[in-house]
Amino acid sequence: MQHIEPSVEKRLAAEGIRLTGGRRQTIATLAAMGGPRTAAEIHSETGDSIPLSSLYRSLAVLTDAGILASHHGSDGVIRFELAEWFTGHHHHLVCVECGAVFDVIPTADQERRMARLVEEMAAGTGFAAAGHRFEIEGLCSKCR
Amino acid sequence: MQHIEPSVEKRLAAEGIRLTGGRRQTIATLAAMGGPRTAAEIHSETGDSIPLSSLYRSLAVLTDAGILASHHGSDGVIRFELAEWFTGHHHHLVCVECGAVFDVIPTADQERRMARLVEEMAAGTGFAAAGHRFEIEGLCSKCR
């Protein structure tokens, strides 16, 4: 966690955003939990020390600043995790039973093949492709 | 649209589910609209003739029965469309600006390559992969 703080601080400073205690704790908690987490999960993990309204606000600010990334899960709940410049580019395994999400890191070759698919499929649609999102749906080891 | 009704009827009958007027209209509207649509969109498209509560219930029943498929968009809203056995297997182009979703149909070869990626990435994770979801994010022709 220590090693990410300087870069976070720098990035926030560049946008005139303060790294306050609550935000620091939010980031640290997410880093410790190590996967996409909901606001409620973060909230209870921190022992309710950050009010939900503040937590949501912090999550939005940090996501905006590119520190965090957010994903809307198939259960309609938003999950947050450290942005890819911390975690490395990755995709998700989603449990269709319990909604849990796990990270999976593609090899360079896999990612190259995926990028090619994006290119091919967006070609000739009038759509300016900016990124992609690849989720593998199935049952996690607990639910299967 | 006519050509899908018999198969829908058959499928619902097989599960002991009635094809009522409201459900018929819901399916027809979705077929006519031709992409993933929100409950609100369907509701206003049908001129508010189906109460939202009934519409939601119908959408849930039809999704359960495999007639429709649902997707949680990045704007936190659920969109419904005809299941893939009507539309063919496809993926989505998602506009990050306005949230609109468009279908894109992969070639057999593209799909084969994608399936291989799923296999490779799920291997050795303790995860039983059942499907995948591939979204290309970008700007639609209106928003770019």
Next chain:
DNA sequence: GCTGATAATAGGAATCATTCTCAATAAATG
């Protein structure tokens, strides 16, 4: 064509994640 059993609907209330409001507080700047 009835009748009874069951499924479906309408309408409104309830839920729940998320967002907003605004007064109070903290942080940075000079």
Next chain:
DNA sequence: CATTTATTGAGAATGATTCCTATTATCAGC
């Protein structure tokens, strides 16, 4: 230290979705 501006906290508000209950439609068998 004072000032300005960002941030927080607490609760209210929002909005999509779900739940509840009485009423209504549908189907199977007579």
